[in-house]
Amino acid sequence: MRLILLISNFALALNAASLHHKSDFKYLVTFGDSYTDNGRLSYYGGHNDQPPPPGVMQPETNVTASGGLTWAQYVKSSTGATLYDYAISGATCDNNNVARWASFLNANFPSIITDEIPSFKKDRKTALYRGVNAANTVYALWIGTNDLSFTGILSDSQVAGTTISTYIDCIWATFDAIYAEGGRRFVLLNLNALQLVGLYRPQSDGGAGDNQFWQNKTLYNQTEYAQKILEYTTSSNTIIDYGVPFYLLVKNRWPGAKISVFDIHTLLTDIYNNPKNYLESPHNVKGFYHHCDVNGANCKDGPGSLDSYLWYDELHPSNKTDSIIAQEFIKVVAGDSKFGTSWGH
């Protein structure tokens, strides 16, 4: 009986996904870290570690950690959707599990559970959200790069007793909070292929040495850490793949919701393996465009055009890559992408 229910739920999931058309959402609400931040950390930095007042979004920048627009800004410009972005560079899912110090804030980087969700809940009560309803709004969550990072779980720097499972549980808790505010359409972007970024790739394979995101990398066994980050990201992505249908369909944790998992890991690996399908010639998938010293200063760009690069710096996809992520995101929401798997009631 349970098997029949599951199969019919799966069929419903596919049907529901195929009913969506490109840009059938009017609002995109995003949560995450520097992969998504369009200016929010900078606002905190200039305002005594405080978010904008309820009902006000931060001014958007067009030079983000991708070297240009973020993927969500590209979605906004392609679809005309209104974007409310709560993502904050440096964020983890929950500072109670993995906290990262930001000296310029004299505080930890704000996290999703401690800052992004509370800000969203306050805004939700204001005129900003007047046109928002369950049917016209997509909520996107891309988080985990900092949780698993060298300043997080990779160097055993998490709060004692917390684990990768604690981080994944925080993803479900984030959905709980958005669901309680009326959200019903979710897209979860899974973990990037971090073994391919310059930060974690060993120098013997073209990776970065000491750098702004890992200032003493050269003191470590780089092969071991590259293997660990591969292990952590792929295991997390497997837990996500099984966790979404389990909590949504078996446990009925979010009745009436639809969730798509956007397989960023596979998409970026595909760009890495088949750059000519995505990037301008001459392709560069092992290097990166933006080179700074270990303090993030004295930066030099190039050589060549950023549109040839998979990566902007040691950690971030380039804005060309973000534009590709955006086009695929729209297809994922429409149920039209080989990188998306959708589940729903």
Ligand SMILES: CCCC(=O)Oc1ccc([N+](=O)[O-])cc1
């Ligand atoms: C995707 C996660 C990486 C991330 O969040 O990187 C950053 C962290 C902090 C800053 N910042 O302080 O400006 C920028 C990027």
